Amino acid sequence: MSKSKIFDTALFVELSEGLPRQGPGSTEATLRALSMVHRLPARPRILDIGCGPGAQTIDLAHATGGEIVALDNRQRFLDEMLARAAKAGVASQIKPVCGSMFEMEFADQSFDLIWSEGAIYIMGFGTGLRACRRFIKPGGSTVVSELTWLTDNPPAEARDRWAQEYPAMRTIAANTQIASDAGYENVRTFVLPANDWWTNYYGPGEARLVEVRARHAGEVETIALLDDFRREYDLFRAHSNAYGYVFYVMRKTA
Numbered sequence: 355m356s357k358s359k360i361f362d363t364a365l366f367v368e369l370s371e372g373l374p375r376q377g378p379g380s381t382e383a384t385l386r387a388l389s390m391v392h393r394l395p396a397r398p399r400i401l402d403i404g405c406g407p408g409a410q411t412i413d414l415a416h417a418t419g420g421e422i423v424a425l426d427n428r429q430r431f432l433d434e435m436l437a438r439a440a441k442a443g444v445a446s447q448i449k450p451v452c453g454s455m456f457e458m459e460f461a462d463q464s465f466d467l468i469w470s471e472g473a474i475y476i477m478g479f480g481t482g483l484r485a486c487r488r489f490i491k492p493g494g495s496t497v498v499s500e501l502t503w504l505t506d507n508p509p510a511e512a513r514d515r516w517a518q519e520y521p522a523m524r525t526i527a528a529n530t531q532i533a534s535d536a537g538y539e540n541v542r543t544f545v546l547p548a549n550d551w552w553t554n555y556y557g558p559g560e561a562r563l564v565e566v567r568a569r570h571a572g573e574v575e576t577i578a579l580l581d582d583f584r585r586e587y588d589l590f591r592a593h594s595n596a597y598g599y600v601f602y603v604m605r606k607t608a
C-alpha cells in the first residue's frame with residue numbers, strides 16, 4: 355500500500371500534527387544553502403513553496419529580515435507555521451497563502467528568491483523549477499531540497515522501495531542537468547547529513563508512529579499501513595549512503 359494514499363486522511367493528521375518538520379532538514383542546512391545564494395539583496399522578497407509547519411520559513415525570516423510568502427495547500431500547516439512564527443517574533447514578515455503550487459498566480463519577476471524544502475517533487479523537479487522561473491527577478495535564485503540517489507547502483511531493497519514511492523528520483527548529476535535545461539546556472543549542491551533526517555523528522559515521526567499504532571491496535575489495515583511507514587525508517591537506517599536529501603542552489607539565467 356502506498357504511503358501517499360493516506361494524505362489528507364484523519365490518520366495522516368494523527369501522524370503529522372504538531373511535528374517540527376514534514377521533511378528532512380535543519381536550521382544549519384537552511385542557512386548553509388542561503389549562504390550559497392548569489393547576491394541576495396537586503397530584505398529580500400522570498401516565496402517558500404510547500405512551507406508545511408514552517409521551520410525553514412522562520413529560519414529564512416530571521417536570517418534575511420525579508421518578506422516571506424509562505425505557500426501551502428493545507429491550512430492546518432499554515433496555522434502551525436503562523437503560531438510558531440508568532441512565538442519566534444517573525445510573524446509580521448510572513449504572508450501565508452493557502453493555495454496550490456500548481457496554480458501559482460504571483461506577479462512575474464516579483465521574488466528575489468524562491469525556496470522549497472522537500473516539496474518541489476510534488477510538481478516534479480524539472481516542472482517545478484520551470485514553473486518557478488517566471489516569478490524570479492532577474493539575477494534571482496531558486497533553492498530546493500530533493501530526494502536524490504547518491505549512487506548510480508543503489509541496493510535492490512532501496513531501488514525497489516523508491517521505484518514504488520518516488521520513481522522520478524534521480525542522481526545529483528541528472529538533476530543538475532535538469533536544472534540547467536530549466537533555465538538556471540551556477541547550480542551548487544550539498545547532501546543533508548543523516549542527522550537532518552532523524553532529529554526533526556524521522557525521529558519525532560517514529561515516536562509518533564509508536565503512539566498511533568498503539569491507539570489503532572487491532573485495526574488490521576491501519577496497522578499494515580503504519581508498519582509500511584516503519585519500513586521506510588528502517589530502509590534509511592540501512593541505506594543512507596545510497597540516497598538522501600540534496601540541496602540545489604541555482605541562479606536564474608539571464
Ligand SMILES: C[S@@+](CC[C@H](N)C(=O)[O-])C[C@H]1O[C@@H](n2cnc3c(N)ncnc32)[C@H](O)[C@@H]1O
Binds near residue numbers: 378404407428453472
Ligand atoms: C514534505 S512536506 C514539506 C514541508 C516543509 N517544507 C518541511 O520541510 O517541513 C510538503 C508540503 O507541501 C504541501 N503541499 C502538498 N501539495 C501541495 C500543493 N499542491 N500546493 C502547495 N502545497 C502542497 C504539503 O501540505 C506539505 O506541507
